[in-house]
Amino acid sequence: MNQHFSSGIAGGQNSLRNYPDDRGRFGQFGGRFVAETLMPVIREVERAYLEIKDDAEFHAELDGYLKNYVGRPSALWYAERLTEHLGGAKIYLKREDLNHTGAHKINSCMGQILLARRMGKTRIIAETGAGQHGVATATVCALFGLPCVIYMGATDVERQKPNVFRMKLLGAEVRPVEAGAGTLKDAMNEALRDWVTNVHDTYYLIGTAAGPHPFPAMVRDFQCVIGNEAKAQLMEAEGRLPDVAIACVGGGSNAIGLFHPFLDEAVKLIGVEAGGHGIDTDKTAASLARGKPGVLHGNLTYLLQNDDGQIQEAHSISAGLDYPGLGPEHSFLFENGRVEYVPINDDEALEAFQLLCRVEGIIPALESAHALAHVTKLAPTLGRDQIILVNLSGRGDKDIFTVAAHTGVTL
Amino acid sequence: MSRIAARFASLKKEGRGALIPFLEAFDPDLETSQAILAGMPAAGADLIEIGMPFTDPMADGPIIQLAGQRGLKAGATLKGTLAMVRRFREADDRTPIVLMGYLNPIVAYGPEAFCQDAAAAGVDGLIAVDLPPEEADLLAPHAAAQGIDIIRLVAPTTDESRLPYVLEGSSGFVYYVSIAGITGTRTASSADLSAAIPRVRKFTDLPIAIGFGIRTPEQAANATEIADAAIVASALIDTLARTLDEDGRALPGTVDAVLDQVRALAEAVRGVRVAA
Ligand SMILES: Cc1ncc(COP(=O)(O)O)c(C=O)c1O
Numbered sequence: 001m002n003q004h005f006s007s008g009i010a011g012g013q014n015s016l017r018n019y020p021d022d023r024g025r026f027g028q029f030g031g032r033f034v035a036e037t038l039m040p041v042i043r044e045v046e047r048a049y050l051e052i053k054d055d056a057e058f059h060a061e062l063d064g065y066l067k068n069y070v071g072r073p074s075a076l077w078y079a080e081r082l083t084e085h086l087g088g089a090k091i092y093l094k095r096e097d098l099n100h101t102g103a104h105k106i107n108s109c110m111g112q113i114l115l116a117r118r119m120g121k122t123r124i125i126a127e128t129g130a131g132q133h134g135v136a137t138a139t140v141c142a143l144f145g146l147p148c149v150i151y152m153g154a155t156d157v158e159r160q161k162p163n164v165f166r167m168k169l170l171g172a173e174v175r176p177v178e179a180g181a182g183t184l185k186d187a188m189n190e191a192l193r194d195w196v197t198n199v200h201d202t203y204y205l206i207g208t209a210a211g212p213h214p215f216p217a218m219v220r221d222f223q224c225v226i227g228n229e230a231k232a233q234l235m236e237a238e239g240r241l242p243d244v245a246i247a248c249v250g251g252g253s254n255a256i257g258l259f260h261p262f263l264d265e266a267v268k269l270i271g272v273e274a275g276g277h278g279i280d281t282d283k284t285a286a287s288l289a290r291g292k293p294g295v296l297h298g299n300l301t302y303l304l305q306n307d308d309g310q311i312q313e314a315h316s317i318s319a320g321l322d323y324p325g326l327g328p329e330h331s332f333l334f335e336n337g338r339v340e341y342v343p344i345n346d347d348e349a350l351e352a353f354q355l356l357c358r359v360e361g362i363i364p365a366l367e368s369a370h371a372l373a374h375v376t377k378l379a380p381t382l383g384r385d386q387i388i389l390v391n392l393s394g395r396g397d398k399d400i401f402t403v404a405a406h407t408g409v410t411l
Numbered sequence: 412m413s414r415i416a417a418r419f420a421s422l423k424k425e426g427r428g429a430l431i432p433f434l435e436a437f438d439p440d441l442e443t444s445q446a447i448l449a450g451m452p453a454a455g456a457d458l459i460e461i462g463m464p465f466t467d468p469m470a471d472g473p474i475i476q477l478a479g480q481r482g483l484k485a486g487a488t489l490k491g492t493l494a495m496v497r498r499f500r501e502a503d504d505r506t507p508i509v510l511m512g513y514l515n516p517i518v519a520y521g522p523e524a525f526c527q528d529a530a531a532a533g534v535d536g537l538i539a540v541d542l543p544p545e546e547a548d549l550l551a552p553h554a555a556a557q558g559i560d561i562i563r564l565v566a567p568t569t570d571e572s573r574l575p576y577v578l579e580g581s582s583g584f585v586y587y588v589s590i591a592g593i594t595g596t597r598t599a600s601s602a603d604l605s606a607a608i609p610r611v612r613k614f615t616d617l618p619i620a621i622g623f624g625i626r627t628p629e630q631a632a633n634a635t636e637i638a639d640a641a642i643v644a645s646a647l648i649d650t651l652a653r654t655l656d657e658d659g660r661a662l663p664g665t666v667d668a669v670l671d672q673v674r675a676l677a678e679a680v681r682g683v684r685v686a687a
Contacts, residue, residue, distance in 0.1 A: 023545070031545075031546050032543065032545055032546065033514060033541045033542065033543070033546055034469075034541060034543060035469070035470045035540050035541060035543070035564065035566070035588075036543055036563070036564040036565060036566045036568075036569060036577065036588065037470075037564075037566035037567070037568050037588060037591050037592075038568075039543045039545070039568075039569075039573075040568045040569065040570065040573060041568070179476065180466070180467075185467065189467050189468075189469050192469045193469060193470075193472075193593045196469075196470065196591060196592055196593055197591065197592040197593060197596070199568055199591055200591070292519075293518075294515045294518050294519060295513075295514040295515045295518055295541065296467060296515060297467075297469070298541070300518075303515070305515065305519065307519065308488045308489065308516055308519060308520075309465075309489075309515040309516035309517070309518060309519025309520065310465065310466045310483065310515075310516065311466045311467050311515070
């Protein structure tokens with residue numbers, strides 16, 4: 001079996017790693033709430049995924065691409081200056097920003113594109129918020145010569161211009177979505193509409209650990225390479241596991257990829273949601289702090305919604321976290337208390353963004369800056385013998401315009 | 412016998428198929444949509460489908476998306492939609508009403524409470540677009556307890572190995588989604604429908620309604636020749652939308668424009684005689 005994959009069996013009988021069940025449920029969460037037109041292809045994806053899950057040949061191929069194309073393993077960096085600056089726990093950064101295309105998204109894209117090819121699909125669609133998943137998808141499509149359509153909310157097209165141009169350079173067609181607030185939720189609606197219409201030849205390469213089963217489980221499995229590598233790297237560096245592991249949560253793929261291999265270990269896990277202007281305002285993306293369970297985009301999970309079950313617009317300075325829901329496994333880990341979820345507001349993320357630039361010479365993605373902001377609060381409260389592992393899910397080149405605008409700089 | 416079963420039984424005796432027009436609740440406002448609903452039976456509606464507005468209607472094209480947005484802006488809620496049905500029932504106790512929508516508002520209402528209140532209001536059937544048979548247990552037991560039919564969707568992608576599974580828990584009628592796609596875009600050819608409907612018929616005795624892509628009286632008539640009912644949605648909403656002023660408000664001709672179109676569709680459907 002492949003070491004990058006955390007298959008359920010690895011977890012033992014009462015392990016939290018044994019989910020989902022065969023209905024795609026993590027406790028009550030998850031499932032496959034899609035229109036009948038899509039059900040047959042969803043089942044087809046599930047069968048294909050089960051086939052490759054423990055297939056040595058598939059994993060040998062995937063590992064080859066991850067090593068030679070993506071550049072894995074990604075480094076584990078002891079952030080000594082940040083540690084000194086905060087004056088508490090030792091901070092290690094898992095450098096997903098160093099991957100080809102600059103974020104963790106490519107891990108799952110690589111796996112899914114190989115799956116789509118196996119399934120004989122000849123056209124790829126995806127949704128994107130920050131554009132990182134769109135870029136990663138366009139990249140793997142270019143690599144395999146497959147046509148690619150990326151749906152992106154019109155607001156996001158505006159605030160993530162560099163990534164839009166990148167996708168176009170890579171040969172993708174970027175379709176701006178005007179509906180709603182023009183953000184990730186609207187892009188996902190439109191991608192699902194495309195899939196329903198072109199289901200015969202199209203694979204929907206979902207960008208996060210959400211959507212109908214098997215996507216939450218499959219994307220997680222492809223992202224577990226993050227946690228598995230970090231575990232081994234930290235064992236080598238420190239001879240032990242971290243005390244705390246922290247990641248930002250949009251849909252939840254980088255976080256679950258980091259957390260899952262640690263679920264059965266004595267490691268405190270903290271997911272950081274985007275608080276936006278604050279969880280007591282209506283400009284927030286903190287689905288766990290402010291939402292309740294419901295059904296959207298194929299899964300039952302926590303959602304920002306009003307009393308009538310209408311979905312509310314999320315807000316975050318970071319396009320990649322600007323979504324009114326999150327993957328079902330996080331809802332499950334929230335309710336059973338295994339993972340703690342905290343909100344970080346726009347201004348706190350901006351501050352952490354600038355801090356990392358200055359003290360470590362690393363420009364983080366605004367998404368990852370949410371995780372870092374929580375580290376700046378937590379580290380000083382812990383002893384110097386404690387270790388915090390934080391997922392630096394992506395690099396921030398794409399965000400410099402947003403940060404400039406928010407700090408009053410005209411580029 | 413349920414209103415839906417009774418209506419299909421009497422149409423069978425008449426030797427014709429059913430016209431099922433669709434309206435979106437509160438589109439563009441409560442008064443207008445209540446007036447359209449009230450006028451539909453006299454205009455020739457045999458059953459009526461009411462759309463329950465949702466912020467994220469993933470199976471709908473632009474026409475119904477906009478209708479839902481107008482409805483929400485006008486204050487549509489599930490409670491408000493049920494109140495529309497209750498008011499309709501004061502004058503009409505025979506025409507079956509089917510509510511169509513997405514799951515989340517129902518989950519927020521509480522599936523059990525919703526089915527109780529819907530039955531009390533006079534609702535006969537429910538279509539939840541994003542509730543495939545795999546997840547039906549969320550709603551089906553509560554609907555059954557209240558005598559509400561759960562109308563299942565069958566799509567061109569539903570193959571013969573899956574059909575029995577999909578049809579097993581169906582009641583009322585079967586909704587054949589005639590194209591792989593979203594509402595208000597393409598239209599299935601008569602040849603496609605003639606091949607598809609007998610394939611579904613092999614697995615069910617329920618009436619079969621064809622929806623998605625039926626726009627004209629000819630297409631509606633054709634659908635009832637091949638199946639048992641024609642569902643017309645986007646074409647009617649398109650007509651309604653064209654009558655609205657710049658701010659999306661109804662004008663004096665709005666209700667009549669929609670009902671005239673229902674009449675034209677009904678006339679065509681009634682012109683088709685099928686073997687009883
Ligand atoms: C760098 C980065 N981190 C995190 C996210 C959030 O996604 P997820 O929660 O699936 O990791 C994104 C999404 O665009 C991203 O680009």
